[in-house]
Amino acid sequence: xxxxxxxxxxxxxxxxxxxxxxxxxxxxxxxxxxxxxxxxxxxxxxxxxxxxxxxxxxxxxxxxxxxxxxxxxxxxxxxxxxxxxxxxxxxxxxxxxxxxxxxxxxxxxxxxxxxxxxxxxxxxxxxxxxxxxxxxxxxxxxxxxxxxxxxxxxxxxxxxxxxxxxxx
DNA sequence: CCCTAGCGGTGCT
DNA sequence: AGCACCGCTAGGG
Numbered sequence: 001x002x003x004x005x006x007x008x009x010x011x012x013x014x015x016x017x018x019x020x021x022x023x024x025x026x027x028x029x030x031x032x033x034x035x036x037x038x039x040x041x042x043x044x045x046x047x048x049x050x051x052x053x054x055x056x057x058x059x060x061x062x063x064x065x066x067x068x069x070x071x072x073x074x075x076x077x078x079x080x081x082x083x084x085x086x087x088x089x090x091x092x093x094x095x096x097x098x099x100x101x102x103x104x105x106x107x108x109x110x111x112x113x114x115x116x117x118x119x120x121x122x123x124x125x126x127x128x129x130x131x132x133x134x135x136x137x138x139x140x141x142x143x144x145x146x147x148x149x150x151x152x153x154x155x156x157x158x159x160x161x162x163x164x165x166x167x168x
Numbered sequence: 169c170c171c172t173a174g175c176g177g178t179g180c181t
Numbered sequence: 182a183g184c185a186c187c188g189c190t191a192g193g194g
Contacts, residue, residue: 085177104189108176118189119176125188126178140189147188155188 004028006044008055010062014157017131019058021051025076026058028128031150058132065131068161070098074132081128085111089123096137098162103141117141125149131158139166 003022010017015032047055054075061071079087088111096102102110104124105117113119124135130150136158140146145166148155159166 083178108189113176115174116176116189118174118187119178121188122177122186123188135188138188141191145188149188152188 004044006047006051008047008051010055010059012063012066014066017062019055021047021054022078024078024080026054026074026129026132027078027081029058029062029130029132031130031154061132065134065158066161068098068163071132077129077133079128082123082126085119086123086126089120090127090129090133093124093127093133093135093138096134098134099164101137101139101159101164101166103139104146105141107138121147130154134158137164 004020004027005022007018007020010019010029012032017032018028018030019026020028020030057073057075061074064071079090082090089107092107092110103117104120105114107120108114108116111120120138124138125147127133127135130136136148136155138146143165145152145155156166
């Protein structure tokens, strides 16, 4: 269920992201591949008019995020592939304003599971839509940077662009 | 700084 | 059921 309908490129000054859509919305956003390998420009079925509309929103939102601005209207997100816990985490992440940060433990507590900081980290790592779902705004306790599946350089860059305090 | 124990969720066997 | 992962954390050298 909820298969990928098509994959489209998102060109930015920082490289070409890749967006995957299902009938429900944006389901995956990948960072630009490391120098060298190219992804095919597009894959899957030809985008429907609806998906083309969503994709325009995706492009705007990603560009805005990379510029440190808060995108006004992101596309609908299809998070149905996640477990209930992961969806809870991803929802909580979307409530962190640009420039703000939380710790993994704080997110866990917010979800009523105070001991689940590590699980929150795992859920952040499973976030299919980085940048738009701002998993980079979650730091380790004590203001330390913590990890980032897309590479810590991205985490630092995104935090810096939105003027967040990140680490000593 | 390092190391250790304990933690919750997830996926594989 | 068991087990081995993890973007963690608190506590102790």
